[in-house]
Every structure is written in C-alpha cells, then in structure tokens.
Amino acid sequence: MPDRKKPTSTNGNGHTLSWGAPGTAGATIAAGLVFENVSHDYDGVTSVQDLSLSIAPGEILCLLGHSGCGKTTLMRIAAGVERQSKGRVLINGREIAGDELFQPPEKRGVGLMFQDYALFPHMSILANVMFGLTNMPRREAQTAALSALGRVGLADYAADYPHALSGGEQQRVALARALVPRPGILLMDEPFSGLDKRLRDNVRDETLAVIRETRATCIIVTHDPEEAMRMGDKIALMRQGRLVQHGTAADLYKAPVDLFAARFFSELNQLEGVVTPAGVETPVGVLSSEGLSPGQKVDVCVRPQGVVLNNAGLCGVPGRIRSKRFVGEVDLLSIAIDGLNHPLQARVRAGSPWERGMDVAVTTDPKDVLVFPRSPSQV
DSSP: OOOOSOOSEEOTTOOEEOOOOTTOSOOOOOOOEEEEEEEEEETTEEEEEEEEEEEOTTOEEEEEOSTTSSHHHHHHHHHTSSOOSEEEEEETTEEEESSSOBOOGGGTTEEEEOTTOOOOTTSOHHHHHHTTOTTSOHHHHHHHHHHHHHHTTOGGGTTSOGGGSOHHHHHHHHHHHHHTTOOSEEEEESTTTTSOHHHHHHHHHHHHHHHHHHTOEEEEEESOHHHHHHHOSEEEEEETTEEEEEEOHHHHHHSOSSHHHHHHHSOOEEEEEEEETTEEEETTEEEOOTTOOTTOEEEEEEOGGGEEEEETTSSSEEEEEEEEEEOSSEEEEEEEETTOSSOEEEEEETTOSOOTTOEEEEEEOGGGEEEEEOOTTTO
16 A cells, blocks of 8 residues: 655655654653673573673664574563573663563663554554553643654544555554654664565665654664664674674674674675785785785685776786676676686676676775685684
8 A cells, every 4th residue: 555645755656755844753862771791591592692782872773683693682682571591781871680670661761663563453543652651641642642643744644543554654653653752762673674675765764864863772673784784873793692793884894703794794705715925825816914824724705896807918817707797787797717616706887898708807906805714614
C-alpha cells in the first residue's frame, strides 16, 4: 500500500513520501550507556562474551554483525528485556544491572523499537503511540502523541488502524511511539529490514533526521555495513558474541583489525604473500611490508577498485582480461594473472577502454591494499 502523505518526495514507484516539519520532534536529555564485561548465556550457549563498550550521550552507535552474533541480545540487555549472566550495565555512570541489581525496563528511560514494529492491531494509531504514556494525564498524552505523529507525517491518520498502513507508515508509527516519552536512549532493532530498498533509503534518512532532532543517544542493530556507515557516529562490529572492532566508519573501512572486519566492509581479492627484505611478494608484485618481519606469511587483500590497469608492456605484472560486465557507473573486469588460481576482480569507471581478451599490465593502489599476518592455523 503506498504512503499517503503530502507530496514532498517520491520513491521509485511514484508514491508520495512526506514527513512532518523538521525541528518539531522535541529534544530530550541524552544519556550515556556503558557495558562492562557483559556476558550472556542461552541454556548454556554463550551469546555475548565479556563485552565492554561505551556510548557517549547523544551518540548514534550501530551494532553490526551477522545474524546470531549477539547484537540483538546486547540491545535487549540494555533495554532490560534480557538480563546478563555477568558484568554490569550503567546509564550516566549509575549501575542499572549487575550481580545484585536489576532495574526493570520502565525505570531505565529507554525507548525500544522492535524489528517487526510490534504495533497493537486492535488499537488505533493514536492509541498505539499513547501506549507508553501511562504516567501522563490523558489529554497531555494525546497532545504529545499527536505531536509525535505530526513529526513523522501521520497526524491525519491517528484514527486509522495498523492494517491500513504501509510498511513504511508502520515504521513511522513505531518510531513515534518509541520517541514520545522522550527517552534518553533509543534502541532500534533492524528498523529498516522490512522495507524495500527504494523506500528504505528515504525512510532511513528521515529517521536519522528525527533522531538528531531529539538528541537522544541511539543504538541501531543492523547486519548491513552500508547502513551502519550511513547512520552511525560509531560502529561496533561483533562476531560470535565478541566485539571485533569499535570506531568510526572510516576507522573500520581504512584500518580493519583483521580479515573478518575487512571482508565485512569490502569486496576483496585475497592473495597469499610472503614477507621478504624487499617487501611482501605476491603474484601482483612486491607490496609494502611495514610492521612485518621477513619470512612471515600474510594474507594480502586488494579491493577491486584498487586494481590499476595499464597498457601491456608498461609498469605492472602481465595479465589478460577474461570478462567485462557493465553494472551502471562501473565496469567489472575479471583478469587472469600467472601464479593466481583464480582471476583478479577489478572495478573501473564505466566506458573504460579495456575489453575482453586484451593484454594488460596490473598494479595496485596502496590505499586499497590490506595486509594481515596469517594465523598459525592458516599457515
């Protein structure tokens, strides 16, 4: 069902997508959130392992990782929906969950937005948004709920029921309900996963604008690295219940701590290399060996956009283009190189002169080359 608002922007199907006036969301007092050595077990299976993480007041943090890595569990621990097995949780420096203390969700000043939105089908949109305002006089609660609905562009549909709304509109209702109590911390579990891509980009940008207006601290759980980079001030990458890396999008993209982190944010050509006094010897040439010891075996990762082509006979190792695919703004090339068991993948500007069957000379751009020591189990 199309979104039915005043036409300010459209998705790819021509449906109108309109949100309320910027600056009307209402600000809250942001809270800091800290996890100290938190662990959690499900029937003897560890879902979070000794994880420590700090989120500053007003910061938007994206918890990123594959399904089952523990990111949703960690968010639920922050909300008080789950209790950790070990460790502490603190809000503004005050312990809210520890070995002997467990503050219930309604006492934490935390807003929670579920992946499936969790709207009550038998209640109107207005009643859904008012649901958490039990400590407020009804007239004040109604005014606050209508204001929140106005900011997400749904005030005119307060009397409707969830089944009458599109997925994008239901997402807005869930956002309004989470924000109307003015929580210091907002927790969002895969909030855009149920939306198609063209609608998702618009809703994501508008949601980010609303969160910024409220100034609330926010944790967004996602499995999508692009989404994390677009929305988060910081990203916490998780794997098998552990924190792999925490930093800005630029930190994780430019300086991943290991091969897992590198693969999460980039397509990679993975090569084996050996460190020599001259550098790292690979089938694509000798690369920088800064910080590595001669004789050490390494994994060399080259992003497709870091594969540089020259005319045959010029600087670089010889190769031959096996295939060329046009994918819009770029061409994807597959290049055979002696010493490689699989073709090298390259990404070049669309309309480039390179064609299937051409002989080329291949070099690499240092900024798109990553080198990681091989673990003993790999050697």
